[in-house]
Each structure stands twice: as structure tokens, then as C-alpha cells.
Amino acid sequence: GAVVSQHPSWVICKSGTSVKIECRSLDFQATTMFWYRQFPKQSLMLMATSNEGSKATYEQGVEKDKFLINHASLTLSTLTVTSAHPEDSSFYICSARLKFTEAFFGQGTRLTVV
Amino acid sequence: KQEVTQIPAALSVPEGENLVLNCSFTDSAIYNLQWFRQDPGKGLTSLLLIQSSQREQTSGRLNASLDKSSGRSTLYIAASQPGDSATYLCAVPNYNQGGKLIFGQGTELSVKP
Numbered sequence: 001g002a003v004v005s006q007h008p009s010w011v012i013c014k015s016g017t018s019v020k021i022e023c024r025s026l027d028f029q030a031t032t033m034f035w036y037r038q039f040p041k042q043s044l045m046l047m048a049t050s051n052e053g054s055k056a057t058y059e060q061g062v063e064k065d066k067f068l069i070n071h072a073s074l075t076l077s078t079l080t081v082t083s084a085h086p087e088d089s090s091f092y093i094c095s096a097r098l099k100f101t102e103a104f105f106g107q108g109t110r111l112t113v114v
Numbered sequence: 115k116q117e118v119t120q121i122p123a124a125l126s127v128p129e130g131e132n133l134v135l136n137c138s139f140t141d142s143a144i145y146n147l148q149w150f151r152q153d154p155g156k157g158l159t160s161l162l163l164i165q166s167s168q169r170e171q172t173s174g175r176l177n178a179s180l181d182k183s184s185g186r187s188t189l190y191i192a193a194s195q196p197g198d199s200a201t202y203l204c205a206v207p208n209y210n211q212g213g214k215l216i217f218g219q220g221t222e223l224s225v226k227p
Binding site for chain 1: 145146148150155156157158159160163203205207209212213214215217219220
């Protein structure tokens with residue numbers, strides 16, 4: 001299957017700083033990318049959907065000013081957690097898809113805010 | 115509103131058994147259905163994608179079926195192995211909501227040696 005690379009795999013940052021997570025589709029052009037958050041033993045929670053060249057569509061309850069999403073090209077989307085706090089600590093996963101086809105997921109990023 | 119349900123929530127079997135995981139969805143107007151596995155602390159791995167026009171897809175020891183009219187899909191795992199232990203998720207895209215995937219809650223599978 002296609003490969004979606006997410007970087008970094010894990011990151012520890014200090015409270016109040018910002019962290020950027022990258023999601024790249026390595027062997028296909030992703031017209032749509034999705035960002036999820038997952039708490040331990042829970043299912044994926046969709047945070048936002050982004051289409052290349054357009055503003056991201058955020059799910060209800062997700063702060064768009066805190067979780068900045070950029071989808072500047074067909075192979076790259078970034079999620080920036082701004083002014084991170086301990087409650088933002090979580091597992092973040094991206095997904096990429098070309099139009100109405102199979103979705104592929106990155107390996108996830110474990111964010112710990114101390 | 116599309117809802118996806120998976121039964122059972124957890125399953126423990128001895129190695130070598132054949133097993134079936136179930137997925138049901140409320141709106142039969144789907145484009146496709148996808149099965150994933152997730153290992154602890156990892157992202158999701160796509161296992162099988164069934165298009166709405168298909169009834170079955172096979173990959174190795176995995177076979178997924180789709181019955182749109184009844185709103186059901188099953189994932190059959192033959193000759194289970196300890197390495198199959200993971201959480202299995204099914205999902206359907208909702209194109210009325212930007213194509214986002216609607217996930218079931220998952221089945222946590224444990225295969226005992």
C-alpha cells in the first residue's frame with residue numbers, strides 16, 4: 001500500500017511552546033488529509049480535514065487557533081500545536097487520501113507537554 | 115447520520131483458530147468500506163478496502179465481505195497467530211461530510227500462543 005510518513009514519532013516540549021508535526025504522502029498525491037487525536041484506550045477523534053490549497057475544516061470543539069493546519073502541497077500537511085499545555089499531550093495521527101480512494105495513515109506522533 | 119458499530123469489543127482466542135469480526139453501518143449508501151488494524155502506540159495499517167460494488171476482498175489469511183443491503187461487513191481471519199493481536203477497526207467514508215471516515219469502536223483481538 002501507499003506510504004504516509006509522519007514526523008516526529010515522539011516529541012517532548014515545554015508548556016507554552018509550539019510544536020509542528022509533519023505528514024507526508026510519499027508515493028501518491030493526497031488531495032485530502034485528516035488529522036486525528038487519540039487518547040489511551042479510546043478511538044480516534046477527528047480534529048480537522050484539509051484539502052490542498054484550502055483552509056482546513058475543523059470539527060466542532062476543536063480550537064482552530066490552537067491547532068493550526070496547513071496543507072500547502074499535495075504531499076505535505078502540517079499540524080502546529082500552539083502554546084502547548086499538558087492537556088494537549090496525546091497521540092496525533094494523520095491520514096491521507098487521493099479523492100474517493102483508500103485512506104492511509106501515518107505512524108502517529110506522541111506529544112508530551114511538560 | 116452514518117453510525118458504525120463493531121462487535122465484539124474484545125476477543126481472545128487460542129492460536130490457530132479461525133475467527134470473524136463484525137462491522138455494521140446504518141446508512142447503506144456507502145462508496146467503500148475499509149478495514150484497519152492498529153497496534154498499541156502505532157498508527158493504523160490498512161488491511162482491505164472493499165468498494166461498494168464488491169462483495170468480498172481477500173489478502174493472504176484475511177477475507178472481508180460486504181453486504182450493503184443489510185449494512186454489514188465481516189473480517190475473517192484464518193489460522194490466527196499471536197502476531198494478529200491488535201485492535202481491528204472498520205470505517206466508511208461520509209462524503210456528505212467532506213469524506214471523513216466514520217469508524218467503529220474497534221475489536222481488540224488477543225491471540226494466545
